[in-house]
Amino acid sequence: MGRPPCCDKVGVKKGPWTPEEDIMLVSYVQEHGPGNWRSVPTNTGLRRCSKSCRLRWTNYLRPGIKRGSFTEDEEKMIIQLQALLGNKWAAIASYLPERTDNDIKNHWNTHLKKKLKKLKEPPNGHSMVGFSSPHTISRGQWEKRLQTDINKAKQALHEALSLEKPSPNVPQLKPSNGYYSFTELKPYNGPAYASSIENIARLLKGWVKNSTKQAQENSSTTLNDSVSSEGTQIGPKQCGVDLSEAFESLFGFESSNSDFSQSMSPEGSERKPDVGNQNPLSMLEDWLLDEGGVVQGKEDLANFSFDEDVELF
DNA sequence: AATACCTCCAACCGCAGTTTG
DNA sequence: ACAAACTGCGGTTGGAGGTAT
Numbered sequence: 001m002g003r004p005p006c007c008d009k010v011g012v013k014k015g016p017w018t019p020e021e022d023i024m025l026v027s028y029v030q031e032h033g034p035g036n037w038r039s040v041p042t043n044t045g046l047r048r049c050s051k052s053c054r055l056r057w058t059n060y061l062r063p064g065i066k067r068g069s070f071t072e073d074e075e076k077m078i079i080q081l082q083a084l085l086g087n088k089w090a091a092i093a094s095y096l097p098e099r100t101d102n103d104i105k106n107h108w109n110t111h112l113k114k115k116l117k118k119l120k121e122p123p124n125g126h127s128m129v130g131f132s133s134p135h136t137i138s139r140g141q142w143e144k145r146l147q148t149d150i151n152k153a154k155q156a157l158h159e160a161l162s163l164e165k166p167s168p169n170v171p172q173l174k175p176s177n178g179y180y181s182f183t184e185l186k187p188y189n190g191p192a193y194a195s196s197i198e199n200i201a202r203l204l205k206g207w208v209k210n211s212t213k214q215a216q217e218n219s220s221t222t223l224n225d226s227v228s229s230e231g232t233q234i235g236p237k238q239c240g241v242d243l244s245e246a247f248e249s250l251f252g253f254e255s256s257n258s259d260f261s262q263s264m265s266p267e268g269s270e271r272k273p274d275v276g277n278q279n280p281l282s283m284l285e286d287w288l289l290d291e292g293g294v295v296q297g298k299e300d301l302a303n304f305s306f307d308e309d310v311e312l313f
Numbered sequence: 314a315a316t317a318c319c320t321c322c323a324a325c326c327g328c329a330g331t332t333t334g
Numbered sequence: 335a336c337a338a339a340c341t342g343c344g345g346t347t348g349g350a351g352g353t354a355t
Contacts, residue, residue: 016323016349038340054341055324090343105344106322 013047017056026061059102066098070107
């Protein structure tokens with residue numbers, strides 16, 4: 001027979017999360033780390049299904065989430081990646097580690113899709129020159145772009161792997177307890193989810209509900225400030241062009257959905273113990289060294305930029 | 314001031330692949 | 335081997351807040 005249900009279907013609460021529930025969830029994750037969601041409702045007393053707990057954590061309470069409006073560079077990156085990957089929001093989110101796939105998806109659906117539609121169909125009826133998407137560029141161009149992206153990723157990986165000395169831009173993978181705090185890009189030490197605490201602080205502000213507009217502005221500002229003050233906020237130059245830095249996100253934090261991060265996070269390694277036998281980095285290194293694409297990648301890199309989309313903004 | 318309409322986003326739903334008893 | 339739960343993902347929805355009329 002199968003396994004027992006993770007939580008009772010009867011009496012499971014739905015709808016918006018209350019601050020009390022958030023605190024319960026964060027407290028639990030502080031103690032046990034993310035993962036093993038099926039045990040969360042039982043152990044916390046939350047009347048939520050495990051799925052809802054996981055979603056709440058990954059989309060809202062998880063450390064390092066940046067909220068607020070998207071920067072132009074983030075938007076450019078999303079547009080590029082969407083053109084490259086399609087609606088693979090989780091994959092796109094892995095390039096924008098401070099944004100959740102849900103956020104990116106929402107932003108795409110509410111802003112970028114309209115923006116692109118508008119630009120594709122200008123009043124004069126001519127399609128925009130210079131806009132590139134799989135639908136508007138030739139197949140040859142498209143394939144070249146795809147190859148360029150792969151090469152860039154390989155190049156970035158090669159650079160990261162060949163660094164003996166820790167680069168200030170490359171996070172170190174030495175967790176003391178198995179968890180990483182992306183926000184700080186250093187090993188996550190102990191149960192102090194710094195950014196979660198700030199998320200909770202923000203929640204509590206809302207909870208205390210002097211819910212004036214002023215309070216909301218302050219709280220969101222506080223969060224954004226706190227993120228940037230930790231030094232890892234993806235700034236315009238960081239996230240826009242340099243995929244090598246974007247690649248850091250694949251290795252230096254516990255992304256919500258990245259395949260890489262899943263295999264490297266405690267959660268992922270729990271579920272895929274085989275990875276532990278072969279260093280995932282060495283696997284990637286093998287792949288990297290398998291093709292001599294790095295040099296070519298550098299050439300292409302020089303020819304590749306988001307500049308051609310600059311007209312979008 | 315009242316109402317309608319619009320925007321945004323948190324959360325839900327359903328599916329597919331994976332894991333587990 | 336199989337069935338059922340778990341997990342992750344993408345699509346969609348509903349309600350709160352904002353804006354226009």
